[in-house]
Amino acid sequence: MLDLAFIRENPDLIRDVARRRHAEFDLDALLATDAELRQVRRQAEDLRAEQNRLSKQIREAGGDREARERLIAAGRTVAGALKELEPRERALDATLHDLMLLVPNIPDASVPEGVGEEDNVEIKRVGEPRAFDFEPLDHVTLMRELGWLDLERAAKVAGSREYILKGEAVFLELALMQFALHRMSRKGFAPLSVPAMAKEFCFIGNSQFPRGREQTYALPDDDLFLIGTAEVAITGMHSGEILSERDLPIRYVAYSPCYRREAGTYGKDTKGIMRVHHFFKVEQYIICRADHEESVRWHEELLANSEELVVALELPYRVLNICTGDLGDAKVKGYDIECWIPTEGRYRETHSDSYFHDFQARRADLRYRDNEGTVRYVHTLNNTALSSARTIIALVENHQRHDGTIGVPEALRPYLGGRETIGRPWRA
């Protein structure tokens, strides 16, 4: 959420943001509602001031019965007028709030202009795609042959876009998560394991709602929703708080399942476990001072942390600077890391590194008291450390061996009993 006063004073800039983002929202409706609310609120406040004056006079009238009766009658009139005005004030306030939630954040000047993902700008490429001396197999074939994946029974249990991992794939998944948690906690990030479901305010605070609500699983009987990322739970965790500057920055590394409805993606990535309804993720999250330079510094550092993990897993990757049209509403700027998928012959997204300035903090009412005693909204950032399904794809495809087994990168071996390969050889 942006500062309302800022929107009021910079309507042209906000219109330009909408244009750059190719986003739709009704700024005129917002400004009109704001203007009307301010007018109605002023009337209501005048009435309340009158009410207070009368209340004081009634108190002071003491035993003077006649004056008392007269003042109470006047008070009744004011109360009646206020009662008529208040529903209007509340309704306008609610409308304004709803409209405010639809205003996107202001992209940084370094975000490339563009309409969709095709306009994202590659800023670096690291690692050479491996030259296979045999025909590499895709992750579905490999994992099936290794006895690691059952898609048919997963569909039977839970429908499309679900999967059952079996055998060593189960340990591989856990190994990746543990690897990421250990590495990040060694860097000073505090490990968290958070609830997989959260209340609505967490999703609004984080900006998943109201736009993108259809991407989230709802549990209506309990007024809860399944999180699509640990970010939701972490933002909710500190919402409404006033932290102290000396507690900042807060650095978390959170492990959680992630649930995504993938509504509207029919026909996209229908093979295997590239696009699935659940996976596990280790997420980096930072809460820092309200300082642009500091946000930028952490944004770069979060990227470097994730790159370090990907490099340790010996996966070729590239980094994209996400363009205005593909950038989530709440983000000031975003980088994606995409890992090389040999059988697709292209890079696929595995990480998303974002900063928000105080956009999430305003929605979640997350503030801090600075060293001068001033209360400010914090800045928030997050980036994937590792996510399970897509990293498994990249790992098995890139590290497959001629005999159908999977090579384990050295950094991951401590989490897999020291083994250099996993899976039984099944190819000649």
Place this chain on the structure above:
RNA sequence: GGAGGGAUGGCAGAGCGGUUUAAUGCGGCGGUCUUGAAAACCGUUGACCGAAAGGUCCGGGGGUUCGAAUCCCUCUCCCUCCGCCA
């Protein structure tokens, strides 16, 4: 699931219809003293809207009243006990 108790400023904690414009303590900030710090002492200090006047806010929402932190209803969360359970 059942019974009871509770939720007040950064934290702790009074207040239980109208001098509460929310006491007091801790913490924070500023100062005196000090080479510097600690201690002590002095001052200052809730959040939000508004240019201001003024207004809003005592877990959320609704109600009673001329007037609600205070009374009523409802929801959420926390605590204690019982039941069930990995």
